[in-house]
Amino acid sequence: MNPDPDYSAAYLVVHTDADDGLSGHGFVFTIGRGNDIQQVAIDVAASHIVGRDVEELLADMGATSRLLLHDSQLRWLGPEKGVMHMAIGAVINALWDLKAKRAGMPLWQLLSRMSPEEIVDLVDFRYLSDALTREEALEILRAAEPGRADREQQLLAEGYPAYTTTPGWLGYSDEKLTRLCKEARDDGFTQIKLKVGADLEDDIRRFRKAREVLGPDFPIAIDANQRWGVADAIEWVNALAEFNPHWVEEPTSPDEVLGHAAIARGIAPIPVATGEHVQNRIVFKQMMQAEALEYVQIDATRVGGANEIIAILLLAAKFGLKVCPHAGGVGLCEAVQHFSMFDFVAVTGTKEGRVIEFVDHLHEHFVTPTVIEGGSYQTPTAPGAGTEMLEASVREYAFQEEAAR
Amino acid sequence: MNPDPDYSAAYLVVHTDADDGLSGHGFVFTIGRGNDIQQVAIDVAASHIVGRDVEELLADMGATSRLLLHDSQLRWLGPEKGVMHMAIGAVINALWDLKAKRAGMPLWQLLSRMSPEEIVDLVDFRYLSDALTREEALEILRAAEPGRADREQQLLAEGYPAYTTTPGWLGYSDEKLTRLCKEARDDGFTQIKLKVGADLEDDIRRFRKAREVLGPDFPIAIDANQRWGVADAIEWVNALAEFNPHWVEEPTSPDEVLGHAAIARGIAPIPVATGEHVQNRIVFKQMMQAEALEYVQIDATRVGGANEIIAILLLAAKFGLKVCPHAGGVGLCEAVQHFSMFDFVAVTGTKEGRVIEFVDHLHEHFVTPTVIEGGSYQTPTAPGAGTEMLEASVREYAFQEEAAR
Numbered sequence: 001m002n003p004d005p006d007y008s009a010a011y012l013v014v015h016t017d018a019d020d021g022l023s024g025h026g027f028v029f030t031i032g033r034g035n036d037i038q039q040v041a042i043d044v045a046a047s048h049i050v051g052r053d054v055e056e057l058l059a060d061m062g063a064t065s066r067l068l069l070h071d072s073q074l075r076w077l078g079p080e081k082g083v084m085h086m087a088i089g090a091v092i093n094a095l096w097d098l099k100a101k102r103a104g105m106p107l108w109q110l111l112s113r114m115s116p117e118e119i120v121d122l123v124d125f126r127y128l129s130d131a132l133t134r135e136e137a138l139e140i141l142r143a144a145e146p147g148r149a150d151r152e153q154q155l156l157a158e159g160y161p162a163y164t165t166t167p168g169w170l171g172y173s174d175e176k177l178t179r180l181c182k183e184a185r186d187d188g189f190t191q192i193k194l195k196v197g198a199d200l201e202d203d204i205r206r207f208r209k210a211r212e213v214l215g216p217d218f219p220i221a222i223d224a225n226q227r228w229g230v231a232d233a234i235e236w237v238n239a240l241a242e243f244n245p246h247w248v249e250e251p252t253s254p255d256e257v258l259g260h261a262a263i264a265r266g267i268a269p270i271p272v273a274t275g276e277h278v279q280n281r282i283v284f285k286q287m288m289q290a291e292a293l294e295y296v297q298i299d300a301t302r303v304g305g306a307n308e309i310i311a312i313l314l315l316a317a318k319f320g321l322k323v324c325p326h327a328g329g330v331g332l333c334e335a336v337q338h339f340s341m342f343d344f345v346a347v348t349g350t351k352e353g354r355v356i357e358f359v360d361h362l363h364e365h366f367v368t369p370t371v372i373e374g375g376s377y378q379t380p381t382a383p384g385a386g387t388e389m390l391e392a393s394v395r396e397y398a399f400q401e402e403a404a405r
Numbered sequence: 406m407n408p409d410p411d412y413s414a415a416y417l418v419v420h421t422d423a424d425d426g427l428s429g430h431g432f433v434f435t436i437g438r439g440n441d442i443q444q445v446a447i448d449v450a451a452s453h454i455v456g457r458d459v460e461e462l463l464a465d466m467g468a469t470s471r472l473l474l475h476d477s478q479l480r481w482l483g484p485e486k487g488v489m490h491m492a493i494g495a496v497i498n499a500l501w502d503l504k505a506k507r508a509g510m511p512l513w514q515l516l517s518r519m520s521p522e523e524i525v526d527l528v529d530f531r532y533l534s535d536a537l538t539r540e541e542a543l544e545i546l547r548a549a550e551p552g553r554a555d556r557e558q559q560l561l562a563e564g565y566p567a568y569t570t571t572p573g574w575l576g577y578s579d580e581k582l583t584r585l586c587k588e589a590r591d592d593g594f595t596q597i598k599l600k601v602g603a604d605l606e607d608d609i610r611r612f613r614k615a616r617e618v619l620g621p622d623f624p625i626a627i628d629a630n631q632r633w634g635v636a637d638a639i640e641w642v643n644a645l646a647e648f649n650p651h652w653v654e655e656p657t658s659p660d661e662v663l664g665h666a667a668i669a670r671g672i673a674p675i676p677v678a679t680g681e682h683v684q685n686r687i688v689f690k691q692m693m694q695a696e697a698l699e700y701v702q703i704d705a706t707r708v709g710g711a712n713e714i715i716a717i718l719l720l721a722a723k724f725g726l727k728v729c730p731h732a733g734g735v736g737l738c739e740a741v742q743h744f745s746m747f748d749f750v751a752v753t754g755t756k757e758g759r760v761i762e763f764v765d766h767l768h769e770h771f772v773t774p775t776v777i778e779g780g781s782y783q784t785p786t787a788p789g790a791g792t793e794m795l796e797a798s799v800r801e802y803a804f805q806e807e808a809a810r
Contacts, residue, residue, distance in 0.1 A: 001477060001480075002481070003477060004477065004478070005478070030481055030482065031477070031478050031481045032478035032481075033449060033476065033478040033479055034446075034449055034478060034479045034482045034489060036445065037442065037445050037446045037449055037482065037488065037489065038482065040441065040442050040445045041439075041442045041488065044438060044439060044441065044442055072406060072408060072409065072410070072436070073409070073411065073435070073436050073438040073439060074438055075406075076407070076410075076435055076436045076437075077435065077439045077443065077488050077491075078486075078487050079631070079659070079682060080658075080660070081487045081660070081684060082487020082488050082684075083442065083482050083487050083488035083489055084439060084442065084487060084488055085487070086482075126658075127634055127657060127658045127661065127664070128634075129634050129635075129636070130634060130635040130636060130664065130667070229531065229532055229534050229535060230534075230535040231534070252532060253484070253531075253532045253687050254484070255486070255532075255684070255685065255687040255688055255691075256532065256687060256691070257662050257663065257691060258662065258694055258695060259535065259691070262535070277484060279660070280660065282658050282660040282661060283660055286661070286662060286663045286664070290663060
């Protein structure tokens with residue numbers, strides 16, 4: 001489905017006139033063409049905060065989020081989906097990066113130390129309350145309050161488990177697949193993922209190879225990147241069932257609430273995972289209501305910023321589903337880890353059955369790159385949201401037309 | 406929900422090197438800020454057709470549509486939703502305008518004279534086939550083939566019924582509401598619509614006024630513009646049930662497949678209408694599968710162009726639902742009428758219970774403005790898709806920054 005990605009990002013820096021030298025960084029990950037559209041959309045969204053009092057904006061991030069999301073003229077371009085929504089998310093995330101730096105904490109810790117009331121104030125419950133009310137969200141957060149400090153220490157000591165997609169790309173030779181599966185296990189990863197859906201015979205052979213290396217019980221997920229319709233998905237996945245897929249990711253269109261539900265019923269007990277392209281909390285909510293997914297794959301730059309991601313974490317907690325973020329791309333690992341860590345400390349209180357995706361590339365362009373040890377994300381301690389790129393990288397890789405200005 | 410619209414359009418003209426003097430015109434309607442984002446997105450989408458052989462592009466509009474929609478890098482920005490999708494729709498619609506002009510026919514007629522096979526070749530059945538297969542679509546079109554010529558004559562003689570939203574905007578005095586209701590009926594309109602959802606007491610008073618003028622049986626629809634969550638929608642609409650609403654439009658988020666279905670059950674037998682913000686055929690399909698709506702409100706510039714609108718018409722025909730387009734804005738009446746007319750001639754063969762929205766403004770900027778007589782759209786006979794603006798209007802109203810280039 002994505003034959004020629006050209007990993008890119010529309011990038012935003014929020015400067016202030018404070019003398020603390022701090023700036024807020026946010027971005028939207030894209031795969032090439034259209035990055036310029038995303039950049040224009042970010043500029044338009046950012047016009048809401050340029051010239052405003054930064055203390056006021058950061059003090060009430062719920063209100064700031066609504067300021068951008070409830071601009072009715074921009075809302076017309078979605079509402080709450082696609083280019084405009086991702087742009088607003090980048091602006092909100094840049095402000096969270098700044099807020100965390102000013103607080104001297106990594107974002108996961110800043111969020112984890114907010115009171116339940118402060119956290120629910122970040123969430124827009126419009127269109128959510130048939131599944132999750134503010135009161136229910138408060139109860140979830142209050143139930144997790146007692147163990148926060150202990151879990152913070154545990155997180156700093158242990159990190160958070162990762163899984164790797166590195167062995168599983170389509171087009172690798174069987175030899176390379178075998179070698180990379182071994183390396184993944186040796187590196188301490190406790191799960192891998194195989195891309196599937198181009199050719200069934202090929203998928204069967206590759207899955208068999210992976211099982212030969214990793215044994216019958218090692219979690220191996222499969223990822224179809226939206227290739228199938230409902231009937232095809234059920235047939236294809238059932239043909240791979242003997243290899244015990246840990247989950248089936250993006251079996252069909254991310255807009256398919258009913259389709260994912262039908263697939264989930266048709267391939268049970270194999271669980272469905274989706275989310276990297278799910279446009280907002282409203283679609284996630286419906287997938288949960290319809291029992292369409294088991295693994296909730298939040299993405300750091302797809303929805304309307306940290307506030308909406310928190311809404312999705314709370315929904316997943318309400319429905320008892322596992323959040324296993326999508327990552328890779330440019331900076332997605334750096335950004336998304338904070339939300340799983342916040343979830344562990346202050347929302348669900350557990351890492352059981354949860355993993356964060358890891359793809360080992362492009363980390364070198366970030367000021368605080370992801371650190372993986374023994375198959376786990378090492379918990380970041382540097383202040384901020386992880387979203388700041390190195391100035392040298394931004395200069396060197398700026399898109400030519402941009403650079404020429 | 407849309408307190409301060411500044412009616413706008415991102416506008417596109419496709420020129421060719423043919424000596425026929427014909428050009429193709431397309432646009433995306435917006436309500437102000439963000440129009441510039443939409444324009445950049447159109448430029449990027451249009452880069453796929455610039456320099457290409459126009460005969461080839463126009464000869465296979467199914468393939469041309471896929472060329473744009475299956476650009477995986479642009480697809481990442483949706484997929485198939487929001488800014489990028491609407492931009493692609495504008496490019497596709499501009500090509501249809503050109504194709505119709507070259508054929509010397511209005512778009513409705515060009516489409517109505519294509520064979521069933523040619524029509525289904527326009528449709529992307531990906532993610533549709535659990536509800537509508539290519540074969541089923543062919544059957545629908547073949548069943549309507551025999552009466553096409555008669556219905557074309559009937560359409561040219563009778564036009565297509567319209568309804569008007571003019572009396573029903575929030576903020577009008579009761580006196581103005583009363584006067585405009587009378588005028589609407591006197592002008593021959595057979596349905597009106599009231600905006601609701603700001604204040605229940607106010608809605609009750611206004612609805613009562615309208616009923617006093619128009620009597621108990623005159624169809625009066627109500628439109629909430631996405632204001633409510635599920636529970637609020639059910640409660641509010643049931644409080645207005647005594648006034649016999651013809652339909653309830655946009656009771657909640659356009660992303661709400663399950664929410665619309667719950668509302669439909671909760672307010673039955675009052676029917677649900679939605680669609681002006683429904684992002685693509687995949688969401689329409691699910692709403693139909695979930696029995697979430699009765700009236701399918703296609704919009705001329707929200708989805709991926711004429712091809713996707715045809716997919717939605719075919720879905721509606723399969724599910725036995727009535728297509729009643731959204732219009733108003735800038736040029737939406739001019740553009741969308743062609744699809745209802747095509748539906749009558751070549752898809753469902755009926756106008757029974759169908760109406761096209763009409764709002765009486767901004768028509769003076771179009772080369773072939775909508776003509777309403779006796780409450781009906783008069784069937785356009787000029788070649789094209791109705792999407793061409795007057796050069797003088799484009800010049801006069803071009804956004805300042807654009808004009809300054």
